[in-house]
Amino acid sequence: MLEAQLDWGLAIAILIGFGVLWVAFGWYLGRDNRSIDDYALAGRNVGFAFATATAMATWITSNTTLVAPQLAYQFGIWGMVGYSMAALGLILFAPMAQRIKSLMPHGFTSGDFIRTRYGKSAWAMFMVISVFYAMGWLVSLGMAGGILLSSLSDLDYHTGMSAILIICVLYTLLGGLKAVIATDFVQSILILTGVVIIAWVCIDKVGIDQIHSQVSDFQPELLNLAFPAAIMFLFNNIFFGIGEIFHSNVWWSRAFAFKTGVGKRAFLLGGLLWLPIPIVTGFVALAALSLGIIPPSADMVGPLVAAKLLGSIGAIFVFIVVFSALASSMDSLLAATSDLITQDGYKRLINPRADSDKLLKVSKRVVIGLGVLTWLLCLPKVATLGALLNFTGAFVASAIFPIVFGLYQPRLTGNFATAAMALGTVTGLVLYFVIGFYVAAISACLMSLAICLLGLWLAPGKFDWQTFKEPDNVPE
Amino acid sequence: MYLSETMLTLLVLVACAGAALAPIILLLLYKRDLKDKSLW
Numbered sequence: 001m002l003e004a005q006l007d008w009g010l011a012i013a014i015l016i017g018f019g020v021l022w023v024a025f026g027w028y029l030g031r032d033n034r035s036i037d038d039y040a041l042a043g044r045n046v047g048f049a050f051a052t053a054t055a056m057a058t059w060i061t062s063n064t065t066l067v068a069p070q071l072a073y074q075f076g077i078w079g080m081v082g083y084s085m086a087a088l089g090l091i092l093f094a095p096m097a098q099r100i101k102s103l104m105p106h107g108f109t110s111g112d113f114i115r116t117r118y119g120k121s122a123w124a125m126f127m128v129i130s131v132f133y134a135m136g137w138l139v140s141l142g143m144a145g146g147i148l149l150s151s152l153s154d155l156d157y158h159t160g161m162s163a164i165l166i167i168c169v170l171y172t173l174l175g176g177l178k179a180v181i182a183t184d185f186v187q188s189i190l191i192l193t194g195v196v197i198i199a200w201v202c203i204d205k206v207g208i209d210q211i212h213s214q215v216s217d218f219q220p221e222l223l224n225l226a227f228p229a230a231i232m233f234l235f236n237n238i239f240f241g242i243g244e245i246f247h248s249n250v251w252w253s254r255a256f257a258f259k260t261g262v263g264k265r266a267f268l269l270g271g272l273l274w275l276p277i278p279i280v281t282g283f284v285a286l287a288a289l290s291l292g293i294i295p296p297s298a299d300m301v302g303p304l305v306a307a308k309l310l311g312s313i314g315a316i317f318v319f320i321v322v323f324s325a326l327a328s329s330m331d332s333l334l335a336a337t338s339d340l341i342t343q344d345g346y347k348r349l350i351n352p353r354a355d356s357d358k359l360l361k362v363s364k365r366v367v368i369g370l371g372v373l374t375w376l377l378c379l380p381k382v383a384t385l386g387a388l389l390n391f392t393g394a395f396v397a398s399a400i401f402p403i404v405f406g407l408y409q410p411r412l413t414g415n416f417a418t419a420a421m422a423l424g425t426v427t428g429l430v431l432y433f434v435i436g437f438y439v440a441a442i443s444a445c446l447m448s449l450a451i452c453l454l455g456l457w458l459a460p461g462k463f464d465w466q467t468f469k470e471p472d473n474v475p476e
Numbered sequence: 477m478y479l480s481e482t483m484l485t486l487l488v489l490v491a492c493a494g495a496a497l498a499p500i501i502l503l504l505l506y507k508r509d510l511k512d513k514s515l516w
Protein backbone atom coordinates (compact mmCIF):
# COMPACT_ATOMS: atom_id res chain seq x y z
CA MET A 1 0.00 0.00 0.00
CA LEU A 2 2.81 2.38 0.87
CA GLU A 3 5.36 3.38 -1.71
CA ALA A 4 8.01 3.16 1.02
CA GLN A 5 6.84 0.00 2.71
CA LEU A 6 9.28 -1.84 4.98
CA ASP A 7 10.38 -5.19 3.66
CA TRP A 8 9.56 -8.33 5.66
CA GLY A 9 13.09 -8.85 7.01
CA LEU A 10 13.51 -5.29 8.31
CA ALA A 11 10.05 -5.29 9.92
CA ILE A 12 10.76 -8.60 11.66
CA ALA A 13 14.18 -7.32 12.79
CA ILE A 14 12.57 -4.21 14.36
CA LEU A 15 9.89 -6.33 16.07
CA ILE A 16 12.41 -8.85 17.42
CA GLY A 17 14.82 -6.10 18.48
CA PHE A 18 12.19 -4.13 20.40
CA GLY A 19 10.54 -7.33 21.63
CA VAL A 20 13.76 -8.67 23.19
CA LEU A 21 14.51 -5.22 24.65
CA TRP A 22 11.07 -4.82 26.27
CA VAL A 23 10.91 -8.39 27.58
CA ALA A 24 14.44 -8.20 29.07
CA PHE A 25 13.51 -4.83 30.60
CA GLY A 26 10.32 -6.37 32.03
CA TRP A 27 12.24 -9.27 33.55
CA TYR A 28 14.87 -6.92 35.06
CA LEU A 29 12.24 -4.66 36.64
CA GLY A 30 10.09 -7.55 37.85
CA ARG A 31 12.84 -9.53 39.58
CA ASP A 32 12.12 -7.81 42.93
CA ASN A 33 8.33 -8.17 42.79
CA ARG A 34 7.42 -10.02 45.99
CA SER A 35 3.75 -9.20 46.61
CA ILE A 36 0.58 -8.40 44.71
CA ASP A 37 1.18 -4.73 45.64
CA ASP A 38 4.60 -4.85 43.93
CA TYR A 39 3.26 -6.64 40.86
CA ALA A 40 -0.10 -4.94 40.34
CA LEU A 41 0.65 -1.45 41.68
CA ALA A 42 4.45 -1.06 41.36
CA GLY A 43 4.78 -0.91 45.16
CA ARG A 44 2.39 2.12 45.35
CA ASN A 45 5.39 4.45 45.21
CA VAL A 46 5.78 5.64 41.59
CA GLY A 47 7.63 8.98 41.32
CA PHE A 48 6.64 12.09 39.35
CA ALA A 49 8.71 11.44 36.17
CA PHE A 50 7.45 7.91 35.55
CA ALA A 51 3.92 8.85 36.68
CA THR A 52 3.71 11.71 34.16
CA ALA A 53 5.17 9.60 31.34
CA THR A 54 2.83 6.65 31.92
CA ALA A 55 -0.24 8.92 32.12
CA MET A 56 0.70 10.45 28.79
CA ALA A 57 2.01 7.36 26.97
CA THR A 58 -0.96 5.17 27.89
CA TRP A 59 -3.28 7.81 26.42
CA ILE A 60 -1.23 7.84 23.18
CA THR A 61 -2.83 4.92 21.38
CA SER A 62 -2.56 3.87 17.77
CA ASN A 63 -5.58 6.15 17.27
CA THR A 64 -3.59 9.22 18.35
CA THR A 65 -1.03 8.60 15.64
CA LEU A 66 -3.43 7.42 12.91
CA VAL A 67 -7.00 8.55 13.59
CA ALA A 68 -5.94 12.13 14.41
CA PRO A 69 -4.50 12.54 10.87
CA GLN A 70 -7.61 10.83 9.47
CA LEU A 71 -9.89 13.28 11.32
CA ALA A 72 -7.82 16.27 10.17
CA TYR A 73 -8.11 14.93 6.62
CA GLN A 74 -11.90 14.50 6.91
CA PHE A 75 -12.99 17.22 9.38
CA GLY A 76 -10.09 19.68 9.06
CA ILE A 77 -9.11 21.94 11.94
CA TRP A 78 -11.89 20.81 14.30
CA GLY A 79 -10.97 17.18 13.64
CA MET A 80 -7.47 17.50 15.07
CA VAL A 81 -8.36 20.10 17.73
CA GLY A 82 -11.38 17.98 18.72
CA TYR A 83 -9.18 14.94 19.10
CA SER A 84 -6.69 16.87 21.23
CA MET A 85 -9.56 17.76 23.60
CA ALA A 86 -9.38 14.15 24.81
CA ALA A 87 -6.56 15.55 26.99
CA LEU A 88 -9.34 17.01 29.15
CA GLY A 89 -9.97 13.49 30.46
CA LEU A 90 -6.45 13.33 31.92
CA ILE A 91 -6.55 16.93 33.19
CA LEU A 92 -9.95 16.54 34.91
CA PHE A 93 -8.88 13.20 36.41
CA ALA A 94 -5.96 14.94 38.19
CA PRO A 95 -7.89 16.14 41.27
CA MET A 96 -9.84 12.86 41.29
CA ALA A 97 -6.59 10.86 41.45
CA GLN A 98 -5.66 12.75 44.61
CA ARG A 99 -9.12 12.17 46.09
CA ILE A 100 -8.98 8.43 45.23
CA LYS A 101 -5.57 8.03 46.89
CA SER A 102 -6.71 9.84 50.06
CA LEU A 103 -10.04 7.96 50.32
CA MET A 104 -8.58 4.53 49.54
CA PRO A 105 -4.83 4.48 50.25
CA HIS A 106 -4.95 0.65 50.18
CA GLY A 107 -7.48 0.29 47.35
CA PHE A 108 -6.81 -1.88 44.31
CA THR A 109 -9.41 -1.24 41.61
CA SER A 110 -12.19 1.06 40.45
CA GLY A 111 -14.50 -1.91 41.18
CA ASP A 112 -13.44 -1.76 44.87
CA PHE A 113 -14.61 1.84 44.99
CA ILE A 114 -17.98 1.26 43.31
CA ARG A 115 -18.79 -1.78 45.49
CA THR A 116 -17.95 0.00 48.74
CA ARG A 117 -19.60 3.28 47.75
CA TYR A 118 -22.76 2.05 46.01
CA GLY A 119 -23.23 -1.67 46.80
CA LYS A 120 -23.48 -4.85 44.76
CA SER A 121 -26.00 -3.93 42.03
CA ALA A 122 -24.05 -0.81 41.01
CA TRP A 123 -20.84 -2.87 41.17
CA ALA A 124 -22.33 -5.51 38.83
CA MET A 125 -23.46 -2.84 36.34
CA PHE A 126 -20.07 -1.14 36.57
CA MET A 127 -18.20 -4.41 35.99
CA VAL A 128 -20.24 -5.03 32.81
CA ILE A 129 -19.24 -1.56 31.55
CA SER A 130 -15.60 -1.97 32.60
CA VAL A 131 -15.01 -5.44 31.20
CA PHE A 132 -16.89 -4.69 27.96
CA TYR A 133 -14.83 -1.53 27.44
CA ALA A 134 -11.53 -3.18 28.40
CA MET A 135 -12.07 -6.11 26.02
CA GLY A 136 -13.27 -3.73 23.28
CA TRP A 137 -10.13 -1.64 23.66
CA LEU A 138 -7.84 -4.69 23.87
CA VAL A 139 -9.34 -6.27 20.74
CA SER A 140 -9.25 -2.97 18.85
CA LEU A 141 -5.57 -2.55 19.78
CA GLY A 142 -4.77 -6.12 18.73
CA MET A 143 -6.55 -5.68 15.41
CA ALA A 144 -4.98 -2.25 14.92
CA GLY A 145 -1.60 -3.88 15.51
CA GLY A 146 -2.25 -6.44 12.79
CA ILE A 147 -3.76 -3.98 10.32
CA LEU A 148 -1.20 -1.22 10.85
CA LEU A 149 1.93 -3.33 10.91
CA SER A 150 0.76 -5.16 7.77
CA SER A 151 0.00 -1.81 6.07
CA LEU A 152 3.37 -0.35 7.00
CA SER A 153 5.40 -3.42 6.04
CA ASP A 154 5.32 -6.73 4.16
CA LEU A 155 4.20 -8.54 7.32
CA ASP A 156 0.82 -10.22 7.10
CA TYR A 157 -2.05 -9.29 9.47
CA HIS A 158 -1.74 -12.33 11.75
CA THR A 159 2.04 -11.97 12.18
CA GLY A 160 1.75 -8.29 13.17
CA MET A 161 -1.17 -8.91 15.53
CA SER A 162 0.46 -11.96 17.17
CA ALA A 163 3.84 -10.23 17.55
CA ILE A 164 2.48 -7.19 19.39
CA LEU A 165 0.33 -9.36 21.68
CA ILE A 166 3.13 -11.82 22.53
CA ILE A 167 5.62 -9.04 23.31
CA CYS A 168 3.17 -7.09 25.52
CA VAL A 169 1.95 -10.21 27.36
CA LEU A 170 5.52 -11.37 28.04
CA TYR A 171 6.89 -8.18 29.55
CA THR A 172 3.68 -7.43 31.48
CA LEU A 173 3.78 -11.00 32.83
CA LEU A 174 7.43 -10.75 33.89
CA GLY A 175 7.48 -7.22 35.27
CA GLY A 176 3.92 -6.26 36.22
CA LEU A 177 2.99 -2.58 36.44
CA LYS A 178 6.65 -1.59 37.03
CA ALA A 179 7.58 -2.92 33.58
CA VAL A 180 4.51 -1.31 32.04
CA ILE A 181 5.36 2.11 33.50
CA ALA A 182 9.10 1.98 32.72
CA THR A 183 8.49 0.91 29.11
CA ASP A 184 5.84 3.65 28.87
CA PHE A 185 8.57 6.17 29.72
CA VAL A 186 10.86 4.97 26.92
CA GLN A 187 7.94 4.60 24.50
CA SER A 188 6.73 8.15 25.18
CA ILE A 189 10.19 9.54 24.31
CA LEU A 190 10.26 7.45 21.10
CA ILE A 191 6.74 8.49 20.05
CA LEU A 192 7.27 12.20 20.74
CA THR A 193 10.64 12.30 18.97
CA GLY A 194 9.27 10.49 15.91
CA VAL A 195 6.17 12.67 15.67
CA VAL A 196 8.12 15.93 16.04
CA ILE A 197 10.69 14.92 13.39
CA ILE A 198 7.93 14.05 10.88
CA ALA A 199 6.12 17.36 11.56
CA TRP A 200 9.37 19.34 11.31
CA VAL A 201 10.26 17.79 7.93
CA CYS A 202 6.69 18.49 6.77
CA ILE A 203 6.98 22.19 7.68
CA ASP A 204 10.46 22.38 6.12
CA LYS A 205 9.69 20.57 2.85
CA VAL A 206 6.07 21.61 2.18
CA GLY A 207 5.56 24.75 4.27
CA ILE A 208 2.52 25.87 6.25
CA ASP A 209 1.77 28.64 3.70
CA GLN A 210 1.68 26.10 0.86
CA ILE A 211 -0.55 23.74 2.88
CA HIS A 212 -2.94 26.59 3.76
CA SER A 213 -3.24 27.85 0.19
CA GLN A 214 -3.84 24.35 -1.24
CA VAL A 215 -6.50 23.53 1.37
CA SER A 216 -8.12 26.99 0.92
CA ASP A 217 -8.32 26.48 -2.86
CA PHE A 218 -9.48 22.86 -3.00
CA GLN A 219 -11.02 21.92 0.37
CA PRO A 220 -11.89 25.19 2.16
CA GLU A 221 -14.42 23.37 4.38
CA LEU A 222 -11.48 21.87 6.30
CA LEU A 223 -10.57 25.37 7.52
CA ASN A 224 -14.17 26.29 8.35
CA LEU A 225 -14.50 27.06 12.05
CA ALA A 226 -18.29 26.57 11.86
CA PHE A 227 -18.23 23.02 10.42
CA PRO A 228 -21.30 21.49 12.22
CA ALA A 229 -20.38 17.78 11.97
CA ALA A 230 -16.87 18.52 13.23
CA ILE A 231 -18.14 20.57 16.20
CA MET A 232 -20.55 17.75 17.10
CA PHE A 233 -17.63 15.33 16.92
CA LEU A 234 -15.59 17.59 19.20
CA PHE A 235 -18.17 17.60 22.00
CA ASN A 236 -18.86 13.88 21.73
CA ASN A 237 -15.13 13.16 21.81
CA ILE A 238 -14.69 15.22 24.99
CA PHE A 239 -17.35 13.18 26.83
CA PHE A 240 -16.07 9.90 25.38
CA GLY A 241 -12.51 10.64 26.54
CA ILE A 242 -13.66 11.71 30.00
CA GLY A 243 -15.81 8.57 30.33
CA GLU A 244 -12.92 6.34 29.27
CA ILE A 245 -10.55 7.78 31.85
CA PHE A 246 -12.95 8.34 34.77
CA HIS A 247 -14.20 4.75 34.85
CA SER A 248 -11.32 2.60 33.61
CA ASN A 249 -9.13 0.68 36.01
CA VAL A 250 -6.19 1.57 33.75
CA TRP A 251 -6.28 5.03 35.33
CA TRP A 252 -7.52 4.08 38.79
CA SER A 253 -4.66 1.58 39.17
CA ARG A 254 -2.27 4.45 38.43
CA ALA A 255 -3.98 6.67 41.02
CA PHE A 256 -3.34 3.87 43.57
CA ALA A 257 0.21 3.22 42.31
CA PHE A 258 1.52 6.79 42.30
CA LYS A 259 3.30 8.06 45.40
CA THR A 260 1.11 10.17 47.73
CA GLY A 261 0.95 13.73 46.40
CA VAL A 262 2.13 12.77 42.90
CA GLY A 263 -1.16 11.75 41.21
CA LYS A 264 -2.68 15.21 40.81
CA ARG A 265 0.50 16.79 39.39
CA ALA A 266 1.29 13.81 37.15
CA PHE A 267 -2.15 13.60 35.50
CA LEU A 268 -2.25 17.39 35.05
CA LEU A 269 1.20 17.56 33.42
CA GLY A 270 0.56 14.34 31.45
CA GLY A 271 -2.63 15.86 30.02
CA LEU A 272 -0.91 19.13 29.10
CA LEU A 273 1.97 17.27 27.40
CA TRP A 274 -0.52 15.05 25.52
CA LEU A 275 -2.65 17.99 24.30
CA PRO A 276 -0.50 19.10 21.30
CA ILE A 277 0.20 15.60 19.94
CA PRO A 278 -3.05 15.09 17.92
CA ILE A 279 -2.59 18.60 16.45
CA VAL A 280 0.97 17.76 15.36
CA THR A 281 0.02 14.36 13.90
CA GLY A 282 -3.19 15.80 12.43
CA PHE A 283 -1.53 18.76 10.75
CA VAL A 284 0.73 16.40 8.79
CA ALA A 285 -2.40 15.01 7.08
CA LEU A 286 -3.31 18.45 5.71
CA ALA A 287 -0.12 18.24 3.60
CA ALA A 288 -1.62 15.31 1.64
CA LEU A 289 -3.23 17.70 -0.85
CA SER A 290 0.03 19.60 -1.49
CA LEU A 291 1.93 16.32 -1.93
CA GLY A 292 -0.69 14.94 -4.34
CA ILE A 293 -1.52 12.01 -2.04
CA ILE A 294 -4.92 10.34 -2.33
CA PRO A 295 -5.00 7.66 0.37
CA PRO A 296 -6.83 4.39 -0.44
CA SER A 297 -8.37 4.61 3.05
CA ALA A 298 -8.50 7.76 5.17
CA ASP A 299 -6.78 6.20 8.19
CA MET A 300 -3.60 5.64 6.15
CA VAL A 301 -3.12 9.33 5.33
CA GLY A 302 -0.59 9.89 8.17
CA PRO A 303 1.78 7.05 7.24
CA LEU A 304 1.48 7.91 3.52
CA VAL A 305 2.51 11.54 4.10
CA ALA A 306 5.40 10.47 6.38
CA ALA A 307 6.61 7.92 3.84
CA LYS A 308 6.38 10.49 1.02
CA LEU A 309 8.34 13.08 3.03
CA LEU A 310 11.01 10.81 4.48
CA GLY A 311 11.11 7.85 2.11
CA SER A 312 12.15 4.54 3.66
CA ILE A 313 13.46 6.31 6.79
CA GLY A 314 9.93 7.72 7.21
CA ALA A 315 8.46 4.25 7.00
CA ILE A 316 10.82 3.04 9.76
CA PHE A 317 9.93 6.06 11.92
CA VAL A 318 6.20 5.49 11.49
CA PHE A 319 6.58 1.75 12.15
CA ILE A 320 8.44 2.38 15.44
CA VAL A 321 6.07 5.19 16.53
CA VAL A 322 2.96 3.09 15.81
CA PHE A 323 4.46 0.00 17.46
CA SER A 324 5.34 2.04 20.59
CA ALA A 325 1.91 3.69 20.66
CA LEU A 326 0.19 0.29 20.47
CA ALA A 327 2.43 -1.32 23.10
CA SER A 328 2.17 1.59 25.57
CA SER A 329 -1.62 1.18 25.70
CA MET A 330 -1.89 -2.59 25.37
CA ASP A 331 0.46 -3.35 28.28
CA SER A 332 -1.43 -0.96 30.58
CA LEU A 333 -4.74 -2.49 29.61
CA LEU A 334 -3.49 -6.05 30.19
CA ALA A 335 -2.17 -5.14 33.65
CA ALA A 336 -5.23 -3.12 34.75
CA THR A 337 -7.80 -5.62 33.43
CA SER A 338 -5.89 -8.44 35.11
CA ASP A 339 -6.12 -6.49 38.42
CA LEU A 340 -9.84 -6.00 37.93
CA ILE A 341 -10.50 -9.69 37.20
CA THR A 342 -8.18 -10.88 40.00
CA GLN A 343 -9.47 -8.52 42.71
CA ASP A 344 -13.13 -8.06 41.72
CA GLY A 345 -13.69 -11.46 40.14
CA TYR A 346 -11.45 -14.05 41.79
CA LYS A 347 -10.97 -12.55 45.27
CA ARG A 348 -14.45 -11.06 45.60
CA LEU A 349 -16.48 -13.95 44.21
CA ILE A 350 -14.37 -17.13 44.27
CA ASN A 351 -11.73 -17.03 47.02
CA PRO A 352 -12.14 -14.16 49.53
CA ARG A 353 -9.37 -15.62 51.74
CA ALA A 354 -6.73 -15.63 48.99
CA ASP A 355 -3.39 -14.27 50.26
CA SER A 356 -0.89 -12.10 48.37
CA ASP A 357 1.05 -15.08 46.92
CA LYS A 358 -2.12 -16.69 45.61
CA LEU A 359 -3.36 -13.41 44.10
CA LEU A 360 0.05 -12.88 42.45
CA LYS A 361 -0.20 -16.30 40.76
CA VAL A 362 -3.81 -15.72 39.69
CA SER A 363 -2.96 -12.24 38.35
CA LYS A 364 -0.19 -13.68 36.14
CA ARG A 365 -2.49 -16.41 34.84
CA VAL A 366 -5.13 -13.80 34.03
CA VAL A 367 -2.58 -11.78 31.99
CA ILE A 368 -1.87 -14.92 29.91
CA GLY A 369 -5.60 -15.68 29.65
CA LEU A 370 -6.40 -12.15 28.48
CA GLY A 371 -3.63 -12.37 25.89
CA VAL A 372 -4.95 -15.67 24.53
CA LEU A 373 -8.59 -14.45 24.52
CA THR A 374 -7.62 -11.22 22.73
CA TRP A 375 -5.60 -13.20 20.17
CA LEU A 376 -8.58 -15.48 19.47
CA LEU A 377 -10.98 -12.53 19.12
CA CYS A 378 -8.51 -10.78 16.78
CA LEU A 379 -8.15 -13.76 14.42
CA PRO A 380 -11.00 -12.63 12.13
CA LYS A 381 -9.78 -9.32 10.69
CA VAL A 382 -12.49 -6.68 11.11
CA ALA A 383 -11.98 -3.34 9.38
CA THR A 384 -14.45 -1.28 11.40
CA LEU A 385 -12.27 -0.68 14.45
CA GLY A 386 -13.59 2.81 15.04
CA ALA A 387 -17.15 1.51 15.17
CA LEU A 388 -16.24 -0.97 17.90
CA LEU A 389 -14.72 1.67 20.16
CA ASN A 390 -17.40 4.27 19.41
CA PHE A 391 -19.97 1.68 20.44
CA THR A 392 -18.40 1.58 23.92
CA GLY A 393 -18.80 5.37 24.15
CA ALA A 394 -22.38 4.91 25.36
CA PHE A 395 -21.23 2.56 28.13
CA VAL A 396 -18.32 4.56 29.50
CA ALA A 397 -19.93 8.01 29.36
CA SER A 398 -22.84 6.76 31.49
CA ALA A 399 -20.35 6.11 34.33
CA ILE A 400 -18.94 9.68 34.44
CA PHE A 401 -21.39 11.26 36.90
CA PRO A 402 -21.95 8.23 39.17
CA ILE A 403 -18.15 8.27 39.69
CA VAL A 404 -17.84 12.04 40.15
CA PHE A 405 -20.78 12.17 42.60
CA GLY A 406 -19.49 8.99 44.22
CA LEU A 407 -16.17 10.64 45.00
CA TYR A 408 -17.42 14.04 46.13
CA GLN A 409 -21.15 13.87 46.98
CA PRO A 410 -22.22 11.60 49.87
CA ARG A 411 -25.96 11.96 49.09
CA LEU A 412 -26.15 9.89 45.87
CA THR A 413 -27.39 6.37 46.62
CA GLY A 414 -26.53 3.05 44.96
CA ASN A 415 -29.97 2.55 43.40
CA PHE A 416 -29.81 5.84 41.52
CA ALA A 417 -26.17 5.31 40.53
CA THR A 418 -27.12 1.91 39.07
CA ALA A 419 -30.13 3.40 37.25
CA ALA A 420 -27.97 6.25 35.92
CA MET A 421 -25.43 3.83 34.43
CA ALA A 422 -28.10 1.48 33.01
CA LEU A 423 -30.43 4.13 31.52
CA GLY A 424 -27.50 6.25 30.32
CA THR A 425 -26.07 3.26 28.45
CA VAL A 426 -29.45 2.37 26.90
CA THR A 427 -30.04 5.99 25.79
CA GLY A 428 -26.56 6.21 24.25
CA LEU A 429 -26.98 2.92 22.39
CA VAL A 430 -30.43 3.85 21.03
CA LEU A 431 -29.16 7.20 19.73
CA TYR A 432 -26.00 5.53 18.37
CA PHE A 433 -28.24 3.55 16.00
CA VAL A 434 -30.93 6.21 15.41
CA ILE A 435 -28.68 9.27 14.86
CA GLY A 436 -25.02 8.23 14.69
CA PHE A 437 -21.82 7.44 16.60
CA TYR A 438 -21.14 11.10 17.34
CA VAL A 439 -24.02 11.42 19.84
CA ALA A 440 -23.63 8.13 21.76
CA ALA A 441 -21.32 9.38 24.51
CA ILE A 442 -22.85 12.82 25.02
CA SER A 443 -26.43 11.50 25.22
CA ALA A 444 -25.45 8.68 27.61
CA CYS A 445 -23.66 11.19 29.83
CA LEU A 446 -26.58 13.66 29.91
CA MET A 447 -29.17 10.96 30.70
CA SER A 448 -26.93 9.60 33.46
CA LEU A 449 -26.52 13.13 34.90
CA ALA A 450 -30.32 13.64 34.88
CA ILE A 451 -30.86 10.40 36.85
CA CYS A 452 -28.13 11.31 39.36
CA LEU A 453 -29.67 14.77 39.94
CA LEU A 454 -33.11 13.17 40.30
CA GLY A 455 -31.67 10.82 42.92
CA LEU A 456 -30.08 13.68 44.87
CA TRP A 457 -33.42 15.52 44.84
CA LEU A 458 -35.87 12.64 45.47
CA ALA A 459 -33.99 10.25 47.75
CA PRO A 460 -30.75 11.66 49.16
CA GLY A 461 -28.63 9.24 51.22
CA LYS A 462 -25.78 9.93 53.63
CA PHE A 463 -22.65 7.94 52.83
CA ASP A 464 -19.93 7.92 55.50
CA TRP A 465 -16.49 8.38 53.87
CA GLN A 466 -14.91 6.43 56.74
CA THR A 467 -16.52 3.29 55.28
CA PHE A 468 -13.51 3.08 52.92
CA LYS A 469 -11.21 2.76 55.94
CA GLU A 470 -13.20 -0.05 57.65
CA PRO A 471 -11.29 -3.37 57.96
CA ASP A 472 -13.69 -5.17 55.58
CA ASN A 473 -12.78 -2.71 52.82
CA VAL A 474 -9.01 -2.64 53.38
CA PRO A 475 -7.07 -5.52 51.79
CA GLU A 476 -4.69 -7.37 54.11
CA MET B 477 -15.44 31.97 9.37
CA TYR B 478 -12.27 30.33 8.08
CA LEU B 479 -8.93 29.83 9.80
CA SER B 480 -6.35 32.27 8.42
CA GLU B 481 -2.83 31.27 7.44
CA THR B 482 -1.45 33.23 10.41
CA MET B 483 -3.69 31.37 12.86
CA LEU B 484 -2.88 27.99 11.30
CA THR B 485 0.85 28.78 11.52
CA LEU B 486 0.48 29.84 15.15
CA LEU B 487 -1.54 26.72 16.04
CA VAL B 488 0.92 24.34 14.37
CA LEU B 489 4.08 26.00 15.70
CA VAL B 490 2.76 26.17 19.28
CA ALA B 491 1.70 22.50 19.08
CA CYS B 492 5.08 21.45 17.62
CA ALA B 493 6.94 23.43 20.30
CA GLY B 494 4.82 21.75 22.99
CA ALA B 495 5.43 18.28 21.56
CA ALA B 496 9.18 18.98 21.23
CA LEU B 497 9.39 20.22 24.82
CA ALA B 498 7.60 17.16 26.22
CA PRO B 499 10.50 14.65 25.98
CA ILE B 500 12.91 17.26 27.38
CA ILE B 501 10.60 17.86 30.36
CA LEU B 502 10.23 14.11 30.94
CA LEU B 503 14.00 13.54 30.82
CA LEU B 504 14.64 16.44 33.23
CA LEU B 505 12.03 15.02 35.64
CA TYR B 506 13.66 11.59 35.32
CA LYS B 507 17.08 13.09 36.10
CA ARG B 508 15.66 14.84 39.19
CA ASP B 509 13.86 11.71 40.47
CA LEU B 510 16.98 9.62 39.85
CA LYS B 511 19.10 12.09 41.84
CA ASP B 512 16.55 12.14 44.69
CA LYS B 513 16.22 8.32 44.52
CA SER B 514 12.47 8.76 44.14
CA LEU B 515 11.85 7.00 40.81
CA TRP B 516 9.90 4.19 42.53
